[in-house]
Amino acid sequence: MIMNNAMKGISFHNKEKLSMSDGVAQAKAASTKEMMHKRQTFELRKLGDNYEKELKEVQEKNEKEVAKVKKDYEVQLNKEKTDAEVKLTKVRNQYSKRIEEETQRFEKLMADLKQSQSDRISEQQMGNEQQIANQETKHREYLEKARQKFEQEKAKLEEA
DSSP states (O other): OOHHHHHHHHHHHHHHHHHHHHHHHHHHHHHHHHHHHHHHHHHHHHHHHHHHHHHHHHHOOOOOHHHHHHHHHHHHHHHHHHHHHOOOOOHHHHHHHEEEHHHHHHHHHHHHHHHHHHHHHHHHHHHHHHHHHHHHHHHHHHHHHHHHHHHHHHHHHHHO
């Protein structure tokens, strides 16, 4: 039993040594664990910062792309509007010119028609006047013949 006690003493002493070395090892392990934890936290933070930075870059790039697309769209829209206005102006000018030509043609046709009508009326009036003159001449001749016949008959009656 003495031996056992002696062994126990050694064992206790070894246990103490072991406990101390276990405590140091545990402290070292805890320190290593804490350092690893800090390192992981740092790396995670760094990774998060990198992702955040990358995300901001992508957002900025996308915003620039959207702004560029909007600007290109507005430029294209303005170009299309300008082209449409030019075409519309061209068509309006063509129609205005056509309307002016048609108006001039109409006015010329109306003037020709009025002149033709006026000529026909004048011709008809001249024809009517000539007919009236012929009729008057015939009536005068008839009246003259009738007067001469009357005068002859009167002279025959006065002679008899």
